[in-house]
Amino acid sequence: QVQLVESGGGLVQAGGSLRLSCAASGRTFSRTAAMAWFRQAPGKEREFVAAIQWSGGSTHYADSVKGRFTISRDNAKNTMYLQMNSLKPEDTAVYYCQSTIPEYGSGSYSHTDYWGQGTQVTVSS
DSSP states (O other): OOEEEEEOOEEEETTOOEEEEEEEESTTGGGOOEEEEEEEOTTSOOEEEEEEETTTOOEEEOTTTTTTEEEEEEGGGTEEEEEEOSOOGGGOEEEEEEEEEEEEETTEEEEEEEEOOOEEEEEEO
16 A cells, blocks of 8 residues: 655745645555656646656656646655746646556556545645
8 A cells, every 4th residue: 555645735826836745655655666746626637747757767747837847756755746836827726646556467467546635736826
């Protein structure tokens, strides 16, 4: 099992910055292949924001946040971060962190995704 706890959300004016954290724990977390941030605005579907490979550190971003958000991780602390700069009102959402653990079998593959409870980010205009 993996437990994920997000923090760092809040209210900020447009153009401001916030840094989100996601602290991970659990006996299977060491098998995490990748972690990601997703967000969900009121009345909209949950959407991908950014992802990071847990061992190699390679990153990937949604076009809407590229150049403004930076995802990073501290392996020693089992913590992932999302630095959000130049925030816009359309970034307002609940932000969730996700951990993906692969399961390899004989000729088969599956994965288990774990989610945090989310942290609210509100950007005022």
